[in-house]
Amino acid sequence: MQNPTSNDRLIRLDEVLKEIGIKKTNFYETIKELKKGAEREQNEAKKQEILTLYVLVKQKKFGRTSIWSYNQIQQFISHIKTGYAQKILDYIKYKNVA
Structure with missing residues (x-):
């Protein structure tokens, strides 16, 4: 049996992520x-909340390292599009605690 390379492990991880509905994209x-969403938002308070989320995602504080279903990801993006930034923050806090 051959030793798996890093690429082999990445391929398997990618396949697993696809199986459970989480794709890297x-x-x-x-x-x-x-x-x-931040660029479109006119309300300064909401804009700051969205930017806070943007920084959290960019720093990989959540999302890639936690397991979210495809529906949860779509719901999350939908909230962003409709401007429910506070609801998103609450959702993230809940997901991080759970």
Whole structure:
């Protein structure tokens, strides 16, 4: 039996992530959506909340390292698009505690 290389492990990890509905691209799409949401937001308080989320995602404080279902990710992006920044913050706090 051959020793697996780093690439082999990454491929298997990627396959597992796809199986449970978490694809690498979703993480990067979330970053893009946060940035777009902050740019569109007119309310300064909401804009700051979205930017806070953007920094958290960018620093990988959550998202890639925690297991989120595809539906949870879509719900998260939907909240960003509709401007529910506080609801997103509460959701993240809940997910990090759970």
